[in-house]
Amino acid sequence: MSDVLNLVRADLAGFGGYSSARTAKLSGDVWLNANEAAWANPGDEGGSCRRYPEPQPAALVTALAELYGAQASQVLVGRGSDEAIDLLVRSLCEPGRDGVLFTPPVFGMYAVSARLQGAKAIEVPLLDTDDGLVPDIEAVIAAAIAGKAKLVFLCSPSNPGGKSVPLADVVRVATALAGRALVVVDEAYGEFADEPSAVSLMGQYANIAVLRTLSKAHGLAAARIGTLIADAGLIAVLRRVQAPYPVPTPCSALALAGLSAQARALTAQRVVQIRDERVRLQDALAQLAVVSRVYPSDANFVLARFHDAEAAFQALLAAGIVVRDQRAAPQLGDALRITLGTPEQNDRVIATLCALKATA
Numbered sequence: 001m002s003d004v005l006n007l008v009r010a011d012l013a014g015f016g017g018y019s020s021a022r023t024a025k026l027s028g029d030v031w032l033n034a035n036e037a038a039w040a041n042p043g044d045e046g047g048s049c050r051r052y053p054e055p056q057p058a059a060l061v062t063a064l065a066e067l068y069g070a071q072a073s074q075v076l077v078g079r080g081s082d083e084a085i086d087l088l089v090r091s092l093c094e095p096g097r098d099g100v101l102f103t104p105p106v107f108g109m110y111a112v113s114a115r116l117q118g119a120k121a122i123e124v125p126l127l128d129t130d131d132g133l134v135p136d137i138e139a140v141i142a143a144a145i146a147g148k149a150k151l152v153f154l155c156s157p158s159n160p161g162g163k164s165v166p167l168a169d170v171v172r173v174a175t176a177l178a179g180r181a182l183v184v185v186d187e188a189y190g191e192f193a194d195e196p197s198a199v200s201l202m203g204q205y206a207n208i209a210v211l212r213t214l215s216k217a218h219g220l221a222a223a224r225i226g227t228l229i230a231d232a233g234l235i236a237v238l239r240r241v242q243a244p245y246p247v248p249t250p251c252s253a254l255a256l257a258g259l260s261a262q263a264r265a266l267t268a269q270r271v272v273q274i275r276d277e278r279v280r281l282q283d284a285l286a287q288l289a290v291v292s293r294v295y296p297s298d299a300n301f302v303l304a305r306f307h308d309a310e311a312a313f314q315a316l317l318a319a320g321i322v323v324r325d326q327r328a329a330p331q332l333g334d335a336l337r338i339t340l341g342t343p344e345q346n347d348r349v350i351a352t353l354c355a356l357k358a359t360a
């Protein structure tokens, strides 16, 4: 039994989860064990949805394992990485006792899942440095130990901060917290970064897990396909906690089509283009008098501070451009996060903010 299994809630030891009609490994050519309809719905051309899906579609698990450089046994497919975050918190944290550590300003789902589970939220603010918003690694380690964190979320590249966490820092946290906490590296934007995936560390450090998603670089946000890569024993536990049929057949079919060699090649080209656009938007924003700071970004968005963020937000809105208002986030009272769009869309952002300068 691997060490990380000791991090699972004690009361879930031996929990078998729901035993679905698809759990038992039976074979036959007439399936009358799940009360499914005998005929397909006329709206279901091809009839692919008449029967319940495989809980973890084998072809998709294989494709995702290959995509992310993991073993199939280390992969859990869920309804977006959001579901994986929730499964981790529910499976590892005892309400009222265990903690979930994250580094604000950061993606909101860690806090939401912790709150819903009644787990303590342990917040270690990012440091605003010349290199951008970065985690305070020593403070993360100290707070995790003091607050009995079972989970430490490192968002890399971070949303909305934009910076990758160097693998050396991930190793420092994982080493210091071995036996105490699982270090979850959320790589939702990993495709846009230079830093290698923390999956490469998992052979050496069993308490590292990685979140990936098809929602961002792969352009399949509505398919809701997220992947957790973790210790195989832990994945087996989480599969028992997960809902019975979490991956709808049309979604896994779409994901498989989106991971064909041809689709992946096109996605890779688009990532290159977004990275070029990132430099272009950052350079343009840095020239504007209305902008007070442009943060470095390893992701598909740019975070910037404005002398008058409200005026900038409203000017963009009036031009039909909706960006993310970050002003309610800690440390970001004057900041907007702009997702990189097509070159034409980015041109519109730049032109709108240029015009704002003229009237300011």
Ligand SMILES: *Cc1c(COP(=O)(O)O)cnc(C)c1O
Residues within 6 Å of the ligand: 079, 080, 081, 082, 083, 107, 155, 158, 159, 186, 188, 212, 213, 214, 215, 216, 221, 224, 225, 226
């Ligand atoms: C967008 C995002 C996700 C959510 O991904 P889904 O797979 O669509 O649930 C996870 N983490 C971060 C940091 C994100 O920005």
